[in-house]
Amino acid sequence: MDGSTPHNPEVIHHMVEALKLAFADRERYLGDPLVVKVPMEQLLSRSYLAEQRARIDPHVAYPGCPPAGHIAGFPRVEPPPPAGEAPVATARTVSADLPGTSYLCAMDREGNIFSATPSDGYSQSEVIPGLGLAISERGLQGSLNPDNPNVVAPGKRIRLTPNPALVLRDGEPFIAIGSPGADRQPQAMTQVLSKILIWHMNPQQAVEHARFASYSFPQGAFPHQYEPGKLRLEADVPEDATAQLRAYGHDVDRWPKWSWSAGGVCVAMRDPERRVFVGGADPRREGYVVAV
Numbered sequence: 001m002d003g004s005t006p007h008n009p010e011v012i013h014h015m016v017e018a019l020k021l022a023f024a025d026r027e028r029y030l031g032d033p034l035v036v037k038v039p040m041e042q043l044l045s046r047s048y049l050a051e052q053r054a055r056i057d058p059h060v061a062y063p064g065c066p067p068a069g070h071i072a073g074f075p076r077v078e079p080p081p082p083a084g085e086a087p088v089a090t091a092r093t094v095s096a097d098l099p100g101t102s103y104l105c106a107m108d109r110e111g112n113i114f115s116a117t118p119s120d121g122y123s124q125s126e127v128i129p130g131l132g133l134a135i136s137e138r139g140l141q142g143s144l145n146p147d148n149p150n151v152v153a154p155g156k157r158i159r160l161t162p163n164p165a166l167v168l169r170d171g172e173p174f175i176a177i178g179s180p181g182a183d184r185q186p187q188a189m190t191q192v193l194s195k196i197l198i199w200h201m202n203p204q205q206a207v208e209h210a211r212f213a214s215y216s217f218p219q220g221a222f223p224h225q226y227e228p229g230k231l232r233l234e235a236d237v238p239e240d241a242t243a244q245l246r247a248y249g250h251d252v253d254r255w256p257k258w259s260w261s262a263g264g265v266c267v268a269m270r271d272p273e274r275r276v277f278v279g280g281a282d283p284r285r286e287g288y289v290v291a292v
Helices: 009-029 046-054 184-197 203-208 239-248
Strands: 104-107 113-116 165-169 172-178 212-214 230-233 251-254 266-271 276-281
Touching (some): 009 046, 009 184, 009 212, 104 172, 104 266, 113 172, 172 184, 184 212, 230 239
Parallel strands (some): 230 251
Antiparallel strands (some): 104 113, 165 172, 212 230, 266 276
């Protein structure tokens, strides 16, 4: 990426195609590790990542969700059809981005680091009569496809979208990062981290910078909508970059600047050179940086 900028269409294209491959592997391999075999060591190996990287065409977008990467001992599975999973008949719409998701992180001078994404939506769940307690909606992130590793089953934990993260440098706490936003979480976090680590932005600059999100894979929550080729860009991505991404084959829609749908990333960073703590809070949603 030498000489490039985060808004270069080549950069956005490569990141989108890499994210598609990652979400394809999620559909194929990730479920409750106490119930299904998850080949985590192979998925994170340098050789496998090199194979996946070689699958990215630098000038052509894959038209939908690509096939998952092949791992020895696992049968090959075709990618999902354009319609995704058929929704079960329902009298109400279930939001894929659960209201109520939050993110918080903290760091201190002793080197302690904390990152958490508490989330359990209740806006559309039933209330237990006499108790006033809402039933968790988290089950909606399970699959009804018996061939999916995240299929609902007795005693099985559902794979969830919250994914708070910690970054260590030389074994020492460096960055705590996370976001609300369903399947936009890892996409937004990846973009913010790249802008800190590759383009050397400070956390607030990285958080405020324009974002994109792919929808070209089955979404994590029921009814697992799937929009093949769909790429949404915030308004600050230049028009010439947008035109080039369309030429690569991406089905591009535009978001307004600082779209709520692009997540709400917060960052706490321990700057090892200046020996100070630095934070960033996303203007897309309510967020704060506090130093005490």
